[in-house]
Amino acid sequence: MASSNTKLRLFVDTKAGKVLFAEADKDFIDFLIYLLSLPIATAVRILKDKNMHLAGVGSLGHLYESLEKLPNSFLQPNQDKSSLLNPRAPVYATGIPLTLFDYDFEARKSYRCSSYYCDYMAEVPNLTCSNCNSRVDREMSYVPPSPANFPVAVEGGFLKGLATYIVMDNLEFMPMSTKMFVSLLKKSDVKDLDALDEIEVDLGVEEGLKLLKLSLESKSILTSFYFGDRSGLSDVKSMDSYPGHGPTD
Template identity: 45%
Template sequence: MATSNTTSVSLKLLIDTKGGKVLFAEASKDVVDFLFTLLSLPVGTVIRLLSKDAMVGTLGKLYESVENISYTYLQPNLKKDTLLKPKAAVAVAGSNILLLLTNDVDSNAKQFYICAKCNRHISDVSGTVCPSCRYPMSTQVTYVCPQASSTVAATSGEGGYVKGVVTYMIMDNLEVKPMSTISSIAMLNQFNVKEVGALEEKVVYLGMDEGLKLLKASLETSTVLTNVFLGNKMA
């Protein structure tokens, strides 16, 4: 795939060629920020990204139910995209790959209305009678969602979740920890590696396609990096 810095980030895998598996990956802040971003994705967004037919279990059918239900049965002023295309709780700064999965143009954002006379109440249904002055609440206002990452960016100058001065170790099961020479040696001992010659380093790139595969694999297996980057069958 293309390896443009604007569309992907790289990570270095340490592979046990005899066992055919990834022991761990050496990664930058951008990769870790992407992984942590997955925790903030609403369930509806995950289903839409992976496609409802590819989902394990029954959430895909639940998603399809919302798609198919008539607006006759929904609450007034409720848009289906509130459930089908929910906004992530946290906006993420950093590499563009982080934004590819999470940035959606919310053209059907929920609308709110205030009382233009006393400005004391708000409703999501235009024309609702204000309980204070009995004036119809019909003045439309825009809800502005607070962006947690903006505060982080302002204070650290980096944005995202983790600091960029550190190299990180990502295990095959996506466990993340700061990397050091000692931790690398300890990890090799933990995997009982006897033949250093059987180890191989490989630089791979995390773009949109790999990001979606990684998200899907994280819901299905504990050998995520091996499955996504070495093409092994699910464990």
């Protein structure tokens, strides 16, 4: 499991007790896209393994446990419980900070039709090809889209590293500009500018797990993250100590 950290700058209305929005770089947005790419069963399993029970959507945890306890004899012969409980991530990228679980992409296999003239494939071996009725049993290994597999230099993650982003309380994000930054401050209706604080947060895997959990429970994720458990933010620093970090055009 990756242990690299990333940072997030929160703009907090301390009197109202809410996070208005945040400023983030590519690393944090890559992490959000990574969360979006996780199969729901994988997300539930990650939280279950960490004893982080879901509130509000706890039925997903119960659903996972029900399938886990169900005898294999109840499944169709072409279904595999392990695959249902541990589905493959549909996308993959290297260099994602706060990766929440280890996935062995080298073990990812698919199977091609045994007929030389047929290119049908399947995720499950030994099926009958729907095109030519041959067996689908030729094992194919998965090649992840890592930077090493491209002829030109490619960074890790999903996004290019040049932009800075605004992240809303509900995790909606967009490229940042000075005009947008000022507009968001005006729309936030902060009545006392002295109550507006800028806080830089260091995020590790533990905080990443909290964000995953909150993304399944809340519509005010950043507010719930910051105000809901201040003990999890032991390395918070006032932005007064970070000169030259203002918004960019």
